Amino acid sequence: MKNASRTKASVSLMRDRNLSNSSVPAATRPTGPAAKGAVTLFVSKSARSDMELVFDRLHALDKSTQSDTISGKGLAQFFCEVSVEASSLECMVLLWKLGATQQGCITRPEWLLSMYANGIESVAQLRQKLGEWVKDVRESSGAFLLMYTYMYDYIRGEEDRRMTRTTAINGWDVFFGQNKRYAKWKTWAVANLTGDVSRDLWRQLGIFLTMDTDATQSSDDQVLALSWPSAIADFMETDNLPAS
Missing domain, CATH: 1.10.238.10 (EF-hand)
Incomplete structure (x- = not known):
């Protein structure tokens, strides 16, 4: 009788363990695509x-x-x-x-x-x-201007609150070296641009130089209609483009 009782208890214990193992969610044992x-x-x-x-x-x-x-x-x-x-x-x-x-x-x-x-x-x-x-x-001129505007702080350097003219020109050479209007701007800036280059002038010059003023008359009129910083306005006057 004792042996029979022990056998029944053993069978019952094994059954409980099997039920416990089968109750584990399949998600905890990933296979196939999930495992991959x-x-x-x-x-x-x-x-x-x-x-x-x-x-x-x-x-x-x-x-x-x-x-x-x-x-x-x-x-x-x-x-x-x-x-x-x-x-x-x-x-x-x-x-x-x-x-x-x-x-x-x-x-x-x-x-x-x-x-x-x-x-x-x-x-x-x-x-x-x-x-x-x-x-x-x-x-993309939009992507270019995002990059160009962002790089102001990096090019300026941490020690300067504003970018020096020399530093700005070196940066502009990289960004606009193949731009025909920039060649004129650089000549003008070396002779006439005084003081440091503000973030606003840096940004506005990027817009000014990337606008296709030679494509159509409407594009040219659009440039003239905008309000530019004084440095760009002065340059436009010497370049025979009256500022608004």
């Missing part, structure tokens, strides 16, 4: 962390810096790896997309935020993305 998705997510996160290692490697190249940034030799190496020259439109687009705010460096938060936001998992992928960004900036 979980693996993909893990791989993606792991791959993106590789860009953190890239940051660490570039950061370590400039041993003089005390901040958690890519600067000096590290920044030069970074530009080399993504195939851009320091003073080029491509470089400005890259810094814009990285959210760089301090001249000559990229901070870790800026780097990581940009990599995660754009889904960049390797330097090769960053080069590919950069090509797409540059193409967009070249083809």
